[in-house]
Amino acid sequence: MNRAHNFNAGPAALPAEVLEKAKEELLNFEETGMSVMELSHRSKEYDNVHNKAISLLKELLNVPDDYEVILLQGGASLQFSMIPMNFLKSEETANYILTGSWSEKALKEAKILGETKTGASSKETNYDRIPELSEIDVDPKDSYVHLTTNNTIFGTQWPSFEFDWDTPVMADMSSDILCRPIPLEKFSLIYAGAQKNLGPSGVTVVILKKSLLEKIPDDIPTLLRYDTHTKSNSLYHTPPTFGIYMLKNVLEWIQEHGGLEGMEKRNKEKADILYKAIDESDGFYKGHADKDSRSLMNVTFNLPNDELNKLFLNQAKERNMIGLNGHRSVGGCRASIYNAVSIESCKALRDFMVEFQQQHG
Template sequence: MQKVYNFNAGPSALPKEVLEKAQAELTNFNETGMSVMELSHRSKEYEAVHNEAISLFKELLNIPDSYKVLFLQGGASLQFSMVPLQFLKPGTIGNYILSGAWSEKALKEAKLIGETTIAGSTKNSEYRSIPAIDSLTFNDNDAYVHLTSNNTIYGTQWADFPAVTHAPLIADMSSDILSRPIDVEKFGLIYAGAQKNLGPSGITVAIIREDLLEAEVESVPSMLRYKTHSDTNSLYHTPPTFAIYMLRNVLQWAKEQGGVEAIERKNQEKAKLIYDAIDESNGFYTGHADKDARSLMNITFNLPSEEHNKTFLAKAKELGFVGLNGHRSVGGCRASTYNAVPLEACMALRDFMNDYRLNNQ
């Protein structure tokens, strides 16, 4: 089989060691004679996996005891509705910072539920940058301030987060969770779909400050309340047990790598290889994102023409590079260098980019 370099934006690469562990345990987990997918979610064998995943997540991200870790479903897209359903009460405003397509989608859902406003936006510049913190507009009656920490489509990422004290700061961190240390206490709620850095699709992780669990709206259905899942240790109903098992395995792997600080250093090294290929190409490759807003997770770029883009992508596919097509709304190319993408893959892409440029200038 040809060697494959997986740069898919999501679902994305998983650590080889994690896949091999799952393979070895697939039909006989922990000497139960069954797959973890077959175990009761109330069994002691599964509950040990469930609780270890929560514990590892808290350890790796240094989550204070005043926060709860929840395992939910529906992806980040369901969170776009759950957030305003919980917190956007009459007389308050959902305040959204727009930095890309996913923050726009979050705003769209909130508009169906209550009053909203935009604290800042870089849409006019095709989302090439992150809104400047000192340009953001807040209101005394903000129910919350919402941002998207990393923008997969446009290849931009928040380097620093605004200090919001008048209302909870809520972040969609689906595409850069666990890629770098974060100060959890800056946020009232962080949520993330797993399929970028945490595991397979099907599980969403939420980190919520305990006092926000009491800010419930009685009319919200039980399944859409954070408190429902907090009160039951995310076992209110049958959870996606295999996805949580895989999440646990990824978190074990992350700890073995040296934790989030070590992973961040590796991510910086990987991204630099590809950004250097862009910056040292004398304009043959042009990045979409402004340099001070560049993402370590999603590297977006174009070649001199659309014909070059197509030829580059076709040749890359022949050589085993997978997932380099840019998002359909933007076009061009995109390399997603999530935690599990090995340095070797980024070196190979850098070399291919350099060779293609030298042979096609």
Template sequence: MSRAHNFNAGPAALPTEVLESAQTETVDFNNTGMSVMELSHRSPDYETVHNQAIASIKSLLDVPDDYEVLLLQGGASLQFPMIPMNFLPQGQTANYILTGSWSEKALKEAKLLGQTRSSASAEESNYTYIPNTSQLGLSEEDAYVHITSNNTIFGTQWQNFDLDWKSPLIADMSSDILSKPIPVERFSMIYAGAQKNLGPSGVTVVIIKKDLLNQSAESVPTLMRYDTHADKNSLYHTPPTFAIYMLNKVLNWIEQNGGAEGMRQRNTEKAELLYNVIDESNGFYQGHAQEESRSYMNVTFNLPSEDLNKKFLQEAKEAGFVGLNGHRSVGGCRASIYNAVSLESCQALKEFMIEFQNNNE
């Protein structure tokens, strides 16, 4: 059976090599006579996988020694309330930079738990850009600043973190973590659901500075405290063992393909194939994001009419392309080109887009 050209926004494509490797171990992992899904999370065989995954994240992202790497459940959305529960004390204000739907959702949860503000927002343009340095309105009085590094729905992405953030910087990197090198030392906390660049759904990676861990009030419930999970090596309760097993395999695949820098080169080449089609189409394909804010993970675009949008998506589906429907907030089309999406799939989409334009202008 041929593999689909999978452009789903998440859960997203996984490397074929990883899937094939997992397939061979489904019934008997590491000569245990059991699947990894059947192993005790306290067993040496599983703990080796668990610790390898944490070590690989530290290595691939050059995580400094004064950070912890946690593997948590609940998806990135559980971090939306956990962050203010732990780091937004009474009398202080958290600053949420709004660049799309997920930053809006993070802010909504924080408002339930403490005082917030939004010193910068791109909402008035339907999130076509990332606010520039002069628009950010940062303050030393902020308890923390929260950003969403890549916006899957609108197709925009932060290109620069080399700023004076003035207070702890926390980033939701669910859709671009390990798609390129990241200056981890610029952040107090990074969190990311795995199901776009790192593996299947079910596990969330948290990279957190150790000096944040002792800031939680005693009233925060045990399971919602980051120090609980740090103290127990993310084994306080049963972790999502199969998701972590797959995460470890994907991390190995990233390492074998050049690490974070290899992913940056790979993803840049893929994205430029598609953006070149858009830019050279004389307006037939209309990108949603402003050029300087374009995402290298999610390419969003519309065609000249809704009828052509529908025709494009239908013919693309018939040609073996999956997941190209745009979100209702933007409409049109979206190609999510995360780490595991192949250059060949992007080349095939490029050729399809050019042929569709030639047949429908």
């Protein structure tokens, strides 16, 4: 089969081995005579899948015992509302660090529910960098600090997490979770939609400190309370069973390929291939992100003019390179190179970039 070089921003590439496994088990999962999509979510067979996915997340991320792992629906966008709904008290202020469109959307939802402030922002330079820690205004009285670890549209990523703030830190990790090891203990809550690094769309992973659950007010609707889902092992209502099955398979694939250390090594190699092509192009390709803020997951760049951008994208598509269109906020091109994107796909794109420059530079 002639598989595309899939650089889609999300839903994104899945490992071929994971897709093959799903194909083999699709009609008859573990001799049940049914697809995993047909199993009761209360069945022993599905229960094993569900608990395995949670245990793998704990293992890969080294989740401490004082954290809970839950599997939800509604995407990261629902978390924009659930976090302030559960944790922003009327007399407190939530602090949002703005590094792109998704952090803006998170802030917009929080403003509906309570008082907010912006601790730092790189909007003035079209979100081309992550603010320095010295620029960020954090008050111990803040209800929480919210940040987005990777910005798909602008191609920026927090290079590290050296902060030591005396306030809970909530992080949207939708587009870079499991791409590298992280100091989870620095965060009170992290969340991620599955459709970039974890599996197909439809599942949202949330990992939060157990102590947060004591702060949830009584007047939050049942399904929008985090403690509803921790108490029921994410089985309060019917979960997205096929998505969780695929999540389990992706997590097993990550484990088999060296865990988060293996993913980081692989992702750095892929990113270096493309950033080197940009840096050695004498300005023909211009990256959007500052070098110190470059993302391992989303490589954003422009060519000298819109005409060349369009020609590049058209010719790339003819070569079976899919999803390279940049977002309208930045224009140009974007290669999303999440965990499942192969080194070979990145080399193919690099080779095309070099050839295209030779022809049109």
